[in-house]
Amino acid sequence: MEDTRPHVLAVDDNPENLDVLIGLLEADYKLSVATSGARALELAARATPDLILLDIMMPEMDGFEVCRRLKEHELLRDVPVIFISALERVDEKVKAFTYGGVDYVTKPFQPEELSVRISTHLTLQRVQRELENQNAHLDELVRRKSRELAEAHDRLALANATKRDFLRLISHEMRTPTNGILGIADLMFECCPDNLEVTQMRPLFDEARQRMLETLENALLLAQVHVSKEDFHVDSIALERLLSAASRKATELVCDTGVSFDAPPVGEAQIVGDEEMLQTALTSLLQTAAAFSEPGSRVAIDMEGEAEFVSIELVARGIALDACAAESFFEVFSNARSRTAAESLGLKPPVAERIISLYGGGVQIESLPEAGVEIKIILKKHCPVPVQ
Incomplete structure (x- = not known):
């Protein structure tokens, strides 16, 4: 029977750390492990994981470089990466998010906390894929409708073109605020103590959320202006x-x-x-x-x-x-x-x-x-x- 559990790739040059991760995750996830950055890239390219746990301090190729290469790979750039490191400095955490990580867990970690973070980001990844599939389905519906109305009035043709632009607009403009939400939402709401770091992150989350809502509202209004210009009150x-x-x-x-x-x-x-x-x-x-x-x-x-x-x-x-x-x-x-x-x-x-x-x-x-x-x-x- 095919193993349908989420696929997690754990990367750490310390075998003892990998043993801890294996003991924690093997019951719930299909697990792959790598003890070097090069091996991690090889395994990820061979079978795309659903999530990657990535150590930072590794010889030859550190976790930041591994993450950078993952984000350059067409099939791997959207895989969520959770950094696990003994480094606790704020600048290291900021660097991790800059390189494309979605979360940062410091060693020694609490098993329950790590499990919750993994589950949360797998859920976010699944929802994001569902949204992409829905967008693809909507794209197909719009294209089909455009073919059906090919000989219709010029205004109806403009409406269909605007619908296509609208879908492109949503996809384009939502990416920046959504990345902000995915990058810091867990730090804000998943078992974080009330400290200075959380306080500094909260305004970023609020700004990203507000930006996303305003983009949706303005995009809808923009589509209305193009499609239904004759219907507006004068x-x-x-x-x-x-x-x-x-x-x-x-x-x-x-x-x-x-x-x-x-x-x-x-x-x-x-x-x-x-x-x-x-x-x-x-x-x-x-x-x-x-x-x-x-x-x-x-x-x-x-x-x-x-x-x-x-x-x-x-x-x-x-x-x-x-x-x-x-x-x-x-x-x-x-x-x-x-x-x-x-x-x-x-x-x-x-x-x-x-x-x-x-x-x-x-x-x-x-x-x-x-x-x-x-x-x-x-x-x-x-x-x-x-x-x-």
């Missing part, structure tokens, strides 16, 4: 009221930076669009301006009216933006934002640009000669049709 909105509400919300979101915003200019301009969606867009663009501002500074807000459009200029001073990043700043799949002060905003800037464009406007961002940026927002005015 009304006449007082710009002063809209900008004031967005400014209040943005002030709450950036309160920890001390950045503030000028009072919105007084005016009677009426613009077209959905008030809730445009408030979301303006709030995100104010957040973007705050991201390029010196802590404690003020973002200037100016407004100019034209015949059919009104222009809002946000001027932030403090952090520079290079010209190349500015060109692709609002592109959905651009990595330019990740190299700027607005990296933490995720999809908010491109979603805001799509909403503004949906109602006939546009957004541009430019670097100022001195450090800082200028964000120009064009909104379409509401122009009542004259009664004949």
